[in-house]
Amino acid sequence: MGLKANGCDFRKFVNYEDSDDLYLYEVGRNKCTPLYSYEHLVKNRIIIHIIKKGKGILRINNKQYDIHKDQIFLIPENYRCFYQADKDDPWEYIWFIIGGPKIPLMLKEAGLTPEHPVYTPVSDSRVITELALDTLKNYKRQYYCIGNLYRICDYMIENSSRKEEITVSNSLRYVKNAISYIQLKYSEPVKIEQVASALGLNRSYLTRLFKDATGYSLQEYLLTYRMKMAVKLLSDKSLSVAEIAKNVGYNDTFTFSKAFKRHYGKAPSDYRSVEIKVSTGTITNV
Template identity: 35%
Template sequence: MLEYLPRSKQHTELHLTQFGMEDCISGHYFGPAVRTHYLLHYIFKGEGIFEVGGVRHHLRKGQGFLICPHIVTYYQADEVNPWSYGWVGFNGTLAEPLLMQAGLTPSSPILHYDRDDMIYQYLQLMAQSRQSHKARETRLTGLLYLMLSLLVESGPETPTVQRESRAEVYVEQVIDFIEMNFSQKITIEDIAHLIGLNRSYLCSLFKQQMNISIQDYLIRYRMDMAAKMLGNTDLSIGDIARSVGYTDPLLFSKMFKKVKGASPKHYRSATALT
């Protein structure tokens, strides 16, 4: 079973280019050759060899190999116990980062997954997706994400963040949380709890890195978003206040004027004239 897929215009971050399964005959081989996309093979039974960069790997059930774009590789089924495998070809801007999370790189192309038969099941579901019409591409992309998630979950632990960059990581988490939740009623305690740090310690780290308190950063971010919304005259001041986390329009107007130097009404009028 082999199926090639057209280039995806919708899922540019990650998309399938082909997938299939095969019971290989004795000695079946491919290469030496290169591919223009990522190609991931997973062995269901049997054994064989995979060669890349002058290194030969003897592989069997529960293992697999990654072929990276533009790298010469060769693989061959065993003469006595030829392998059966499945494969997915894919590309996209997220392909390399996800593979790296799974510990798969050009210098480390061998995968190990023997927890269950989920990879086989996902390949079967890919084949069954032919029954879908309007949503097939989205379904296939979802199955590819699920398959890669198995490899990421079972892959090697990522290196611990170096001590000197730990503060930067926490600050980035605070900023991400604010950007995703500024429209909600959130507190500094909520942010500290999510990140897993003492409130005072987190506030101190953030102030040291950003030269602004978390509370002031949250207010400024909300007012920046409100200022953008004021350009939409279909939104009332009350609509905008609620959209940036304020249930009281008067309090919102007071905070907006404090940060932007003008009331929301006057800011909207001034913006309309420019």
């Protein structure tokens, strides 16, 4: 049964971060009352709203956009936004709070950016709506939900009204290649200079491109990815912390443990001592 809160018809906090590129934190649906409004300033997250019915307005970057059924609007991270349902035909929408290093790139390929925060499909918009509703219905299934989000992004890219205006620039290709390089080499003692060198770029130039495109610095992304892989390995009780440190690119356990504790607030051994059972919502010491 759906959770009703703050005017929402359905809202679930899921916090799905197992995927390397795309994270899902919250899903919801709201059938708004006339002139229902909300103001956002979201940190380190992105929100997309899929308009199922009705219409309303979005204000961002000192601009106002009239938005209607079948469109999608973006609430970018670190931008103050205001949106409001129409007085006579208030909208009903589905929203996803998402994140991850590649999600800004995927949305940009679809033409959805802070400068262009409204998406209009050129083909049957029911595909996106049906995928979104299916995600709400199956919100307990992490990989199913993430798969649906990839399908939504793919459909948006292939059916964007701005597709002809958009070309994937060399800078975006460099960023994608940098992500792929890190995901391939994270288990080695790789340095940022090596990433830039492998792509034939100056370090400072690549660092700027990466930060602008993803919101992460290269060093932050490398650290975050290593920590994420370390958490997965900690579930394997046959591996020692020293072995895990080497498997994620650290030559000594102390440096790894220090970085892990700074990232998660717990030492690796302490983190391992708690098993979180998402299916039951219980925490069991093991």
